[in-house]
Amino acid sequence: MEPVTVWWAARDAARPGLAGLLDPVERGRRERYLREADRDRFLLGAAISRLAAGARLGVPPEHVPITRACADCDEPHGPPAIAGGPHLSVSHSGDLVAVAVSPYGPLGVDVEEDAGRIGEDVARLLLAPGEGPGGLPAFWTRKEALLKATRDGLRVPLADLRVSGPAEAPRLLSWEGRPDLPGRMAMRTLAPRAGYAACLALLDHPADVPVEERSAEALLAAVSGQQA
Structure with a gap:
């Protein structure tokens, strides 16, 4: 069975020459970031997407037909x-x-630097009844990955989702108003470098x-x- 692949890169892998792989929309979006770090991260994400997808499709990366339309406004x-x-x-x-x-x-990946950035205000929005309070980065990455897989994003309150605790394998336990999703979603803990948490959510994928x-x-x- 062909694998799902998660590609990892550090920010220092960003090189100006990679911008040649981006389409005009992506180049414009990159230039609108004010901070160099944000420009580098966007460049790497866009370039790796094109390189990896192009290899699967058998086309040059700059010709991969990637679209980025927003579900709310089509921008x-x-x-x-x-x-x-x-x-x-x-x-x-x-x-x-x-x-x-x-x-x-569909799938969703999320990585979070464990730098104490998830404070009490965020935790109140993040955790469903019975979740936490420890392991906030794990709860965050699990729920973000799920919302990316369904393409709901933050239009759905994070507390509408209940997931397994950080000491357990990741699993969607319930989703308010969507009883079908726990049976359709698989989750995997990923292994970024030390100091980071990461999770992958897979919607309607083959078993195992x-x-x-x-x-x-x-x-x-x-x-x-x-x-x-």
């Missing part, structure tokens, strides 16, 4: 999508960028689908070699 600031697949999800936090790619169905985590270094190095 091009939504998550990346390819009609007919493969399915994509991108996340970044701190110095890490994750890109998940699946040939099977393999998940591979890989460094994006070889993908990015191939681009650098072509431009050298």
Whole structure:
């Protein structure tokens, strides 16, 4: 069975030459970020998405037909999508960028730097009754990954979702108003470097689908070699 792949990159892998892979919409979105760190993270997410999807489709990365239409307003600031697949999800936090790619169905990936940034105010919005209070990064990444997989984003309150605790394997226990989703969703804990939590959510995937985590270094190095 073909695996779902999660590609990891550190922010220092961003190189200006990667911008040549982006389409005009992506280049414009990148330039609108005020902070260099944000520009780097967006560049890596977009470039890795194109490289990984292009390899699956057999087309050059700059020709991958990625769209980014927002579900609310149709403006091009939504998550990346390819009609007919493969399915994509991108996340970044701190110095890490994750890109998940699946040939099977919708998915969501989320990574969070465990730097004490989830305070009590956020916790009140994040936790459902019976959840917490410990392990907030795990609860956050699990719920964010689920909301990305369904493409609901933060239009759905995080407390509407109940997930297993940090000491357990990730699992969706319930979703208010969506009793079908726990049976359709698989979840995997990912292994970013120390100081980060990460999770992958897979909607309507084959049972026991393999998940591979890989460094994006070889993908990015191939681009650098072509431009050298």
